[in-house]
Amino acid sequence: MSDITDNYPSNVCPVFWKPEDNKFLIRVGDSVKFVVPFPQGGMLYHKGESQETAFKVDAGDILEFYPKFFQGELTWEIEVRDQGLSAVAKVSHLEPGFYALPETLPDSITLRLQDLLIWQDGKPQGIYWDQTKLQGDLLAQGIVYGLLPGVWQSISKVQGRGEVVIAQGKPPTLSVDARLIDLLESKKTEVKEEQRVDYFASKLKLVHEGQALARKIPGVPGVPGKNVRGQEIPPPRPKDFQFKLKKNVRLSEDGLEVLATAPGLPLRMDELTFGVEPAYVLNQDVDLAVGSIEFPGDVFISGDVHDGLHIFSGGKVEIRGSTSRAEIRAEKGLFIYRNALAGKLVVGARYVVRSKLLHDLQALHDDLLACLMITDDFVNSPHGRNLKAGQCLKLIIERRFPDLPKMANELEKFLLSTKDELIQQDLIISVRTAKHFLSGLGPLDPQALPLLGRVSQALEQIIGNITLDVPEKLECHVDYVQGALVECAGHFFCRKGTYNSIIQAAGDISIEGVCRGGRIISGGNVDIKELGGSGITATTVQFPGTKRLKVGYCYANVVIVVDKEIITIDEPYKSLEIYREHGRVEIERLKG
Structure with a gap:
């Protein structure tokens, strides 16, 4: 052992390689108190006992380190995951070689072998699978869909152990569930400071007959997917719902809308139940x-x-x-x-309005007809032969029918301020024409008499079409x-x-x-x-x-x-x- 103890400075721990035993000998220096083994790199012995955890040493102790020799390998295990939507190769790619020690180690309080070992490459001696093996494994697993490009290169690049995704299926697109739109849900509107709020106005939200209260947007089924084995993956069915109908509502012909069958106050009892209340309490x-x-x-x-x-x-x-x-x-x-x-x-x-309308129309028609008849007689009389027809008309209006222009004017105002289905544009035009040719210089117009005659005929026809249903x-x-x-x-x-x-x-x-x-x-x-x-x-x-x-x-x-x-x-x-x-x-x- 003299070769490991002599000729080395006192501030290092000498290391000697014994090839016949495939081991390293380490002499513990004066300063070293603890040693931390690295089992992954090899076995460390102290005083003939294997050490796997940190232990105490004394100066001059001899440690034996038997490095672990790796033959190297490239293997894998193929695993299908996510209900067939992905295939993964769990790769084990180990390089051949072993961990060696340098000739000397520092004489520090603690020696950590993991920090001191040096990797030495060796000759491949283990199992190395190739691309042909990979293709065979894929076929054996039935993986035929969604193979990713460059899989072999990705496997080859793995260092140690790792995972490589080799195929990905196509998931089904999610279905869109049927949804409900409340067509009567009021939208909040911002009220500007300069806008005035009418507190006297009606706040009721009403519906008319035939108005839609709610609409169903049908669900949309998803598109089927495919797993890595080429099998179709059906999408989940979209969730549907059915409207619940109470009084005075019905479904549209396509079944997608709730329609009011009577005017009134819309009711929504719960998420799917609709109705219309015809009375307000x-x-x-x-x-x-x-x-x-x-x-x-x-x-x-x-x-x-x-x-x-x-x-x-x-x-x-x-x-x-x-x-x-x-x-x-x-x-x-x-x-x-x-x-x-x-x-x-x-x-x-409605009856009150129509009664007034009929009364005022009749009064205007009667006075206008009488005015036109008297004017016609006056035109043909000796007193009117020297006057134009318009002058005769104006004279008769002023002397016999002074209220006639006022009647036409007030009736026009009534028509414009009243909403009723009987008040149509032809009626308004007839009354407006009468007012024009009865007021001011209107009677002097050469067309006044013939046009007023047509107005009288139109009023007579309109009056005949008005019925009062009480x-x-x-x-x-x-x-x-x-x-x-x-x-x-x-x-x-x-x-x-x-x-x-x-x-x-x-x-x-x-x-x-x-x-x-x-x-x-x-x-x-x-x-x-x-x-x-x-x-x-x-x-x-x-x-x-x-x-x-x-x-x-x-x-x-x-x-x-x-x-x-x-x-x-x-x-x-x-x-x-x-x-x-x-x-x-x-x-x-x-x-x-």
């Missing part, structure tokens, strides 16, 4: 928090209707409380259980009315009384209490318990001669109009009854 007051109500069906209010708000209904309206300076429009009937103060009540608005049992019931305007296409009933109100009804009017001030206009019979009063303005009642007026007690200062005949009541009467018989107006009464 509010168990509180109609105030600014609620806003006005515009609803196509019946409306039921348990409270009051506050100032400035309105209720527009295509059905019946029932108000358990009072109304104050409110506008109520009900197409099929109105019930107000308490007071109606100021404001406007319209029952059967709903059956159309009624307006109010407990008390004060300072209000009431227009009813049916019958009007008041339980307590009216005060300074204008009440116009196409049917009968019945006031079980008092009627003081204002004007009553009826198309039917009128029955009032107490009419007029002392110290107030005149109270007027107007009705057709084919009907009757009955009053339990009538004060003085009351005006009765039967057709065009005016009767003034100058003293109080009991049991007043007025009617027309045999062409004469009959009055039955008892002095009060």
Whole structure:
């Protein structure tokens, strides 16, 4: 052992190679206290015992290191993963050789062999597979799809152990599930500072008949994939759903939309359940928090209707409380259980509008026709022979029909401000033409007479096509009315009384209490318990001669109009009854 202990400086640990035993001998230096083996590189012995973990040594100890010789190899194991979507080669590529030690090691406190060993290449002696072997293994595994280019080169480049992806399948594209679009979901809009919010407007979100509430976007199936063995991978089926239908809705013919079968308030009970409520019920007051109500069906209010708000209904309206300076429009009937103060009540608005339209058209047509006939006679008379036709027309308008231009002007304003399916463009043009040739210098136009004649014919035809269909049992019931305007296409009933109100009804009017001030206009019979009063303005009642007026007690200062005949009541009467018989107006009464 003298060759390992002599001729070396004291600050190193000498190393000697023993080829006959394939081992290295290491003399421990004076400073070394610990040695850390490296089992992967070879076996280390101390005092005849194998050491695999760090151990203590003393100066002069001899260590034996038997390096591990590697024959080298290039092998692999092919593994199919991810449900056949990938194939991986688990490669073992080890170089031939062994770990050697240098001639001397540093005389440090700790010797770590891993840091001191030097790799020495050797001759290949192990198993080395080639590209032909790889192709055979792939065929044996049935891997025929998605082979990646350059696989052999990637395997050859592996150092030690590693994985190389050799094939990748094609995954199926994901299916797109059916989805629901709520077509009534309101979009939030930003309100600019300069924009004014109308707190009196209706806040209800309504639907009309045939409107779509929701739509289903059908699911889209995915595209099949293929695994590395060439087998098809089916995509997952898209999830579907079915609408649940409640009242007043149906599915479209293709089954993709929920359609309203009646106008009303849209309902969504849950994610898939839709319906339409044809009636609106509010168990509180109609105030600014609620806003006005515009609803196509019946409306039921348990409270009051506050100032400035309105209720527009295509059905019946029932108000358990009072109304104050409110506008109520009900197409099929109105019930107000308490007071109606100021404001406007319209029952059967379509009939009211059409009735006024027909009345104003008829009045314009009658006066225009009479004006044209008188003008024609005047043109052919001795007094008109020296005048032009336009001058004759202007003269007749000024002397006999001074209100005719005003009638045409007001009718045009009414047509432009009213929405009704009867008001078509030809009607507006006819009335506008009449206004033009009846006003100012219009009558002097040479074309005035022939064009006004055509207007008269057009108005006659339009009037003949207008029909007034009054709903059956159309009624307006109010407990008390004060300072209000009431227009009813049916019958009007008041339980307590009216005060300074204008009440116009196409049917009968019945006031079980008092009627003081204002004007009553009826198309039917009128029955009032107490009419007029002392110290107030005149109270007027107007009705057709084919009907009757009955009053339990009538004060003085009351005006009765039967057709065009005016009767003034100058003293109080009991049991007043007025009617027309045999062409004469009959009055039955008892002095009060």
